[in-house]
Amino acid sequence: MQYHIWTIGCQMNVADSRRTAAGLERLGYTPAARAEDADVIILNTCVVRQQPEDKAVGRLNQLRRVKERHPERILALMGCMVGVKETAALQARFPWVDVFLPPSDPTELWALLAERGHLDEAQTLIADAEARRLALGRADTILPPSEQASIVSAHLPIVLGCSHACTYCVIPYRRGAERSRPPAAILAEARQMVAQGVKEITLLGQIVDRYGYDLPEFAGAAETPLVTLLRQMHEIEGLERLRFLTSHPNWMTDDLLRAVAELPKVCEHIEVPIQAGADEVLARMRRGYTVDDYRRLVARLRETIPGVSIATDIIVGFPGETEAQFRHTYELLAELKLDKAHIARYSPRPQTVATRTMTDDVPQEEKERRRKALDDLQAAVLEELNARYLGQTVAVLVEGRHVRQKRWFGRTRTERLVFFPAEGNWLGRLAQVKITWTGPWSLIGEIIR
Numbered sequence: 001m002q003y004h005i006w007t008i009g010c011q012m013n014v015a016d017s018r019r020t021a022a023g024l025e026r027l028g029y030t031p032a033a034r035a036e037d038a039d040v041i042i043l044n045t046c047v048v049r050q051q052p053e054d055k056a057v058g059r060l061n062q063l064r065r066v067k068e069r070h071p072e073r074i075l076a077l078m079g080c081m082v083g084v085k086e087t088a089a090l091q092a093r094f095p096w097v098d099v100f101l102p103p104s105d106p107t108e109l110w111a112l113l114a115e116r117g118h119l120d121e122a123q124t125l126i127a128d129a130e131a132r133r134l135a136l137g138r139a140d141t142i143l144p145p146s147e148q149a150s151i152v153s154a155h156l157p158i159v160l161g162c163s164h165a166c167t168y169c170v171i172p173y174r175r176g177a178e179r180s181r182p183p184a185a186i187l188a189e190a191r192q193m194v195a196q197g198v199k200e201i202t203l204l205g206q207i208v209d210r211y212g213y214d215l216p217e218f219a220g221a222a223e224t225p226l227v228t229l230l231r232q233m234h235e236i237e238g239l240e241r242l243r244f245l246t247s248h249p250n251w252m253t254d255d256l257l258r259a260v261a262e263l264p265k266v267c268e269h270i271e272v273p274i275q276a277g278a279d280e281v282l283a284r285m286r287r288g289y290t291v292d293d294y295r296r297l298v299a300r301l302r303e304t305i306p307g308v309s310i311a312t313d314i315i316v317g318f319p320g321e322t323e324a325q326f327r328h329t330y331e332l333l334a335e336l337k338l339d340k341a342h343i344a345r346y347s348p349r350p351q352t353v354a355t356r357t358m359t360d361d362v363p364q365e366e367k368e369r370r371r372k373a374l375d376d377l378q379a380a381v382l383e384e385l386n387a388r389y390l391g392q393t394v395a396v397l398v399e400g401r402h403v404r405q406k407r408w409f410g411r412t413r414t415e416r417l418v419f420f421p422a423e424g425n426w427l428g429r430l431a432q433v434k435i436t437w438t439g440p441w442s443l444i445g446e447i448i449r
């Protein structure tokens with residue numbers, strides 16, 4: 001029996017897919033490289049923008065033929081396309097799909113597999129999923145055995161959903177209201193991951209810095225709950241690196257910044273989206289801060305955390321964004337010289353405030369022009385920033401080997417991708433690499449030890 005999971009979208013989806021794969025492997029399934037060969041096919045979807053949604057619909061239409069030829073096979077649609085209460089409309093639109101799974105919740109799949117004969121093990125998975133939903137702190141299998149030897153860096157969701165409701169964003173409608181997972185459950189899963197060979201864990205949340213404010217464990221606590229969790233995670237023996245994302249400018253407390261600076265395992269890399277460089281656009285996006293607030297945050301980060309690298313997200317062509325407002329974003333990006341910028345064109349998403357109340361009035365070609373201008377600018381910024389690595393020796397956590405190029409690759413603490421040639425097996429090791437070439441997207445070096 002074989003399974004195939006197709007995943008698109010954010011790291012939360014990647015983590016959900018791995019957990020679901022782990023459950024399937026507990027039931028005796030093995031991974032299939034092609035969906036067409038699998039008995040259970042799962043599409044884990046994203047609807048943050050139109051493009052990933054279109055891709056998922058394209059895959060669904062292709063798989064319709066597979067289902068027609070092999071009706072006994074199970075096709076599951078998972079993730080943000082399903083959302084928390086979208087099932088009826090989807091059932092009508094895609095009647096060849098057997099089961100619809102909301103984000104982070106494969107329970108219905110386990111129930112279907114129980115019906116199809118995997119009764120005992122599937123019931124255990126249902127109990128695990130239920131315990132997880134009720135936040136009882138059970139640690140279910142989180143990495144599929146087939147991948148355990150190769151996963152060096154894993155993602156661990158700690159906050160599910162989001163209650164911020166930025167006007168462009170569909171996440172709160174699809175992943176539900178914000179809720180934190182109890183620290184005991186997170187720590188148990190982290191220990192299990194490390195026992196399975198993971199060296200680096202990235203804690204995930206839509207606003208990860210809001211972790212724990214809704215949990216009784218942290219009521220009246222003197223320090224930021226995420227700081228307490230980072231300290232506890234830091235104690236895990238065998239864990240080499242710790243990261244967290246995504247941050248929101250309004251929730252980055254001073255003690256959190258100090259913890260990043262002080263805890264050696266916590267990497268000096270922060271992902272904190274600005275989304276736009278003009279106050280009027282930020283207000284219409286309902287982000288809750290101004291451009292100057294963000295400037296001050298960048299200054300605080302650089303002051304408190306030596307050598308910090310900062311990543312951001314930007315949306316161009318938000319409704320009503322004028323050329324002058326776009327220029328402010330361009331100039332801000334040139335001024336701040338951040339270490340990574342993910343630039344996306346705005347696309348209206350169902351249910352959101354922007355879709356319901358604003359006109360998508362920036363033409364597609366103009367959005368693309370703005371996106372490309374920022375991308376080109378960021379490439380030049382990165383060329384300059386990365387050139388500073390030339391001749392330096394950096395610690396690289398090795399994540400894999402590029403077979404064709406015959407080079408190992410991994411990341412620095414600041415999230416730079418580094419390639420280096422070396423004999424032997426470097427997977428999962430911390431390599432000291434002297435940088436001999438730099439470009440905007442990666443570095444190349446030679447191994448020192």
Ligand code: SF4
Binds near residue numbers: 169
């Ligand atoms: S903070 Fe805003 S952009 Fe991020 S998930 Fe929540 S609503 Fe979406």
